[in-house]
Amino acid sequence: MSGFRIAKGGLINREQTLDFTFDGRKYQGVKGDTLASALLANGVRIVGRSFKYHRPRGVWGVWFDDPNAIFDLTLKDVSLPNCPATTTHLVEGMSARAVNAYPSAQFDIKGVFDRFHRFMPAGFYYKTFKWPHWHLFEPVIRKMAGLGHLGSEIIEGYQSEQHNIRCDLLVIGGGPAGLAGAQAAAQAGQSVILVDDHPEFGGGLYRRSKDIEGVKPAQWVARQCRAIEAAGGRLMPATTAFGVYDHNMVALAQDKGFGLAPTLWRVRAKRILMATGATDRPVTFANNDRPGVMSLDGALEYLARYGVLVGRKIAVLSNNSFVEPAAEILRRAGGEVRVLDATQGQAKALGNKVLHGVEMNGQRFDCDTLLASSGLTPVVHLWRHAGGKLDWDENLAAFIPGKAPDNMRAAGAANGTFDLDNALSEARAKAIGAPVPKQKSTYRITPLWPKPDAKARQWIDFQHDVTLKDIELAARENYASVEHLKRYTTLGMASDQGKTSNMTGLAAMAALQGRSIPEVGTTTFRPPFVPVPIGLYGGARRGQLFNPLKRLVLEDRHRAAGAALGEYGGWLRPGWYGARDITREVLRARNAAGILDASPLGKIEVMGPDAASFVNFIYYNTISTLKTGCIRYGFMLTEGGIVYDDGVIARLADNHFVISCSSSHVESVTAALESWRQDGNDPDRIFIHDCTQNWPTVTVTGPKAREIMAQLDLSIDLADFPHMTWRETRFKQAAARVARVSFTGDTSYEISVPVDKVHALWDAVILAGKPLGAGPIGVEALSVLRAEKGYIIVGKDTDGEVMPHDLGFAIPRAKKTAAFVGDRGLHTDNANREDRRQLVGLRVPDGAVALATGAHLVEKSASGLHSIGVVTSSYNSPSIGQPIALALVEKGTERMGETLTIWHMDQQNTATVVSPVFLDPKGARLNAG
Amino acid sequence: MRDDSTKWDTPLGQERATIAGDGFELSLIPLTCQTLISGPIAACLAVSGQKQAFGWPDIVTGQPYALRLRRDRLLVVNGGQQAEGWDERGVAVSDMTGAYSVIEIDGPQAIDLLNSGTELSIDLPSGTVARQFHGFATLIYRWQSLTCYRLHIQRCYLEAIWKHMQS
Structure with missing residues (x-):
């Protein structure tokens, strides 16, 4: 037991205690605690196990930078896996269990793996589990891999809201720089949104012992917030900017509490001010992964926010000028603090599950906690998401924002401006587009990077057990690029995505290769900045909204008739009616007539003086000779000559065609037509309207189709209505279009009417057909009918290599003289095989x-x-x-x-x-x- | 193929009740006529008899009216039936009355509902009313007041979009 809650201080409510369990043991925290702070306050040191060697792990960081404390959480009926303990706030009754440990983080039976670490270096499984076959080992390895466990219960109502908003300036980060920048911009008349991932604004300000601009930090924060809101700005606490996308779109995840789906905000900002701060880097030394070794910055933050002193006897191992003020803060809180200069020798942590001390240059220093800081790393992830460049700053020994993305600026610690006064003036200037005054930095650092050839094990990635020796191995095996290094060793692939490990890892690789750190470079920064639930992206797109089908106007009639509905080409269509008996429906159509809802069939109109030549160009078959009132079957091809769609083309007038493409291809055919229309044509002489949904269609097919048609009062001379022709007429005082065209091999009529007439049409056809033995048929019967006749379905009977001459349509390829899409592709060696x-x-x-x-x-x-x-x-x-x-x-x-x-x-x-x-x-x- | 009839809610059809939400009302609006006219915009206006085509964030008032979909395309609403096909004045005309369902959203929070599925800002004008709403191709415009909006949506997606608005 070493961490404890001091008597006063912090942003917590000590009056409200909260009971919870961790790995089955009962603990108590207070309102405002995170799980990590509550456990530290209870003196708990071991909060997890590392991924590969199952070494005991303590809390390293205080917020998004912690790779160690990952819990499966349960609260009443809600279970969530892999929750970071440092960013999950404590709730009464919460039950936490460390991932990747059994039966507990304290006593993990797989801890024995660590004894065999010599046989499990980076990439060992690539070399080991390949004989006789990887798949022999795969099930066991997959079972051992992964961290938390999904609960068996679905969380009812777990659905993210999604909103789109805009602003002049989005300030990311509610620390001192962000607050100052947001206030300046808001008071200059800009619409400002300020977001911070903590529930309280202030960032790292609370850990300061001094006043800021004459007042206490908390007062200063409150003053800034009031000023921002008074000027019309919007404050969004507990909201993480996790990605920057094209055209200044920033994605925000707003926390709603445990078990509730966060809200997704898509912010389109004219300008972005990134004030995301900086994090502490670990020091790489022997056994630096022991519980009790943690971030100096983190320790200060636990003290300031949660009133938790992480140890009683504290050693601080550092290389920069911020260490003394930090040590003084810890001393004032009651810690016995000793500062060690990390640049003056190689340290070694002593102890196993419990830290006993640190050894350096042959001297032993007893301590229960070792705080490490090898310098500050600006949090530049969002900068890189947006395409910003990074520059290496020798004085800061860190990458800082370089060439800026459009409309984005960085300020404060995120920009390498670590002095508070400098950060405030920089943020205020950048927020309103004013020149930034030249400023001197008081921050001093002696570079401290991993030293290769160390004898003891030194950890680079705490969660994934990547050690300095693994980096050396990767370098020896020529995984020299940082991207290769990452994949080979899994460096930076932990749930913190390298926030603690990347800098030291690439510095180690630089040292091994004799190159500078900027020469080695960084891996790619990708959204999301922190893990977010997949449901955040999905929002309401679940259940029937996950992939909504198109719905037929006549669906009510089909349901009333007992149709079995299913997805066919993106539409919810009748598969069959009544009991599943496809044979009955096929024979009904062959012996009397089948009645089919063919509404999804494409009805794309092509109009204009150049419509005929355009359609002739689009289709493989010659269409220019088609007479008005007639219909022709044809193929649309890709430019490579592959069959893309088949359908029929009807000519309504000299300059008016209707393309009836496959039901599932309407959007893509329309898009292809639009694309070709604008390529090499006068777009004012050809227009394309997709009228499919304006003309629902009922098809009557079978030997008694004509008898049924005769009863429909369509005013058509059926005796003079040959196959592959078209008639425009009236039905119930409305326009009607009738095509004599067949997809079954029998006499067929496709009758298209306006939406408000189609129920009447369907009823009339059913009524007329019933005495003749006709009735509705579904798509399953249609599929059989068309196959009996040898009619293809493109995409089912064709694939990505089929050309029209493979289907028996060779004449246009040989004889069509006019240019058409795909012509060249039909004369290649491949086409002639x-x-x-x-x-x-x-x-x-x-x-x-x-x-x-x-x-x-x-x-x-x-x-x-x-x-x-x-x-x-x-x-x-x-x-x-x-x-x-x-x-x-x-x-x-x-x-x-x-x-x-x-x-x-x-x-x-x-x-x-x-x-x-x-x-x-x-x-x-x-x-x- | 399996029978998925029960997986999908029975469509509510055209006679659906108005929905009262938090700060908005949602209703389905019957329109007598919608006509798609494509061509040079001046010719489209001449054929439709309209003086202007509305874009975003224009407030549409009066009947009939024309919405601008793109630089060479209008949707004329309640303008009466027109001869379909190629008009010698240089435009293409198609009836679309049945192709679009129209949802009206009225109330002070209507804009928030719309912004759950699209990016709308009064400060960002556009010549067109065409928008993606929850990924669906729609037409969105302001109707008669600052807080009333109309959406023209493909009829086949009415159930899905209606459900989105209630989710």
Whole structure:
């Protein structure tokens, strides 16, 4: 027991005590404590175990810079894994358990791993677990990896709010520089937002023993806050700026308390003032990871904010000029403090779970706490997110903000301005765009970096157990770049993302390579600055809003008819009606008529004097010769000649076309058309309107489709309405568009009407069809119907290599003279290969079951079986009376009649290659009537 | 394919009740006609009979009115039926009455609700009313007052956007 709560001081409420447990033991804290401060106040030293060697770990830092105290927390029904104890505020009844330790952080059975550390250096598993196979070891290693455990219960109502706001100036960091800057800008008339991740503003000010501008720190902070708000500024405490993105968009996570989802604020700021302060760097010495070794800055902060003195007998190991004032503060609080100059020799911490002292230059100094500081590191993460450069400052022995990103400035300790008065004047000037006065710094530091070839183990990354020897090993094995060093050793990959370890790690690499620190450089800083819940990004996008489907106007009718609804191409559509009996629906369509909600089919209008030549250019097939009132099937290709979409094009007038593309491709086809419209065309002579949702469509298909149509009062001469033509007419006094076009192989009519008429249309069609044996069919039946006819679905029966001539559409490639998208791609060596996969049909032997979609067609070769194709669609065909399949097969058209081997899940079957058109190859049904 | 009917709430349809939120009211507005007109903006205005096309943060008043979607495109609201197709004055005309549902948000906190899904600021004018709202393509403009807004949304996403506004 060494840390304790002093009699007075801190930003806590001593009157309100809070009971909690840690690793099963009961403790008491007070309102305003973090879990870490409460444990320190109770004298708890061991709060966790390191990741690899399971060495005991104590608290190192006081806020986001602590890599050691990571807890799984439970409060009533809420469990959250991997909560940093230093940034999680204590709540009555909270139960904390150290991660990566069993049964407790104090007595961890895996602590024995440390005895085998010689066999587990950096990258040992890359070298060790590869024989006979990595997958043999993977399950155990994965089980051992990771930190906390997810609770089994979902947290009800855990949903982040999200807001977008703007301001003239966003000040990040509510310490003295941030407060001074925000006040100056607000009083200059700017709209200002000031954010700080603590619940209280003031930053590191409270640890000061002296007054600031004539008043106590707390009074000064309150005064600044009042002034900012009085000038119209907005204060956002408990809010962390965790990322800076393009165009000055800063993401903020606002803490709402334990178990409640934080709120995401996206702030678009005209200017950003970064006043994020600086953190203490660890000193690298023997056994520097022992519980009781912690940050000097952190110790001061625990004292100032939480009234906790972290030790009674304290040694301070430092190399800079801030150490004496700090030691004096600790002495005044009751600590017995001894200052050691870390630059004058190699230190070694004594003790294991309990720190007994420190040895230096052959002398032993007894202590229960060792506070280390090898200099201040400005917190420049957000600066780098925004694309700002870093400069190396020899005088500060630190990277400081260099060339600034647009509209962003740094002030205070974050800018390397460690003297308080200098920081205030700098922040005020930068906040209002005034020149910054030249200032002298009182901060002095003697550089102190890890010294290679040390005999004892010296820790660089406390959580991930990266030691100086690991850095040396990486250098020997030529992982010399800092990015390689990071991946090889996992340096900086702990949950603090290198906030304590990166500087010492890259300094060690610099020393090993005989290079300067700036020459070695830093790893990449990426958002988020601190861990945030994934739910913060998702917000309300969960459940039905995670990936909302498009909804049909007729969904109420489908539900009333007992439809099974499912996702098809981004739409919620009927898969079938009533009990699942696809055969019944297929036979209904083949024998009478199927009635289908085809509303998602694309209805993209292309209009203008150049519309005809444009559509002709877009499509593989020749469209320019299409007559008004007629329809043509066609392919859209990528520039490489790959089939991108298929559909039909109707010509309503000389300068007016409707493209009916695949249901799931409407947005992408519209975007492609817009893209081509603006490329090489006069955009004032072609316009594209996606009218899909204005024209819901009901399709009637089957031998009795015409009889049904005749009862609909559509004023169409059905006797003079051949396949692939189009009629504009009226339905219930509204415009109606009827296309005679088929995706089933039977006589079909697609009737499109305005939204407010489609219920009437559906009801009329159902009513007319019922006496004839017709009824609704879902998409599952449609899939069978179209496969029986050999009609493809792009993306299912095609892949990223299929060209139109692979599907039997070779004439435009050979004869179309006008330019079209994809033309060049169709004449490459690849396009002309003789072994291209081509669309074919497959029949299975009598009595065999349907082939599996995705099954491979295989041939034997010297090296075994190799794939020559794949089954793309496969169904039991009610119309044919046996299973059918479509497939893409090498030289498919040359293989007609050949029996091929089908391989699927280690089973082999056979199938015979046939034409993909199983039903009505001459089109008699299609053109009937 | 599995039956996901119960995974998705039954659509509320067009006859849904007004929702009273914290500082705003949400209602679905029936419009008699919406027409998309593309072409040089002066020609679009001439064909539509409108004198101006509203952008952001204009306050739209009166009927009919035209919203500017992009530099060569208007949506004319309640302007009456027009012949569809290519107009020889150099514009393309399509009926869109059924394509867009229209939600009205009225109240002092309406702007906050909108800013949960998009970036809106009176200080940041735009020629167009087209916006992404929670990732959906929408049209957003001020309607008749400082605190009333209208959203035109693709009809197929009405249920999703309505749910977003209540979440």
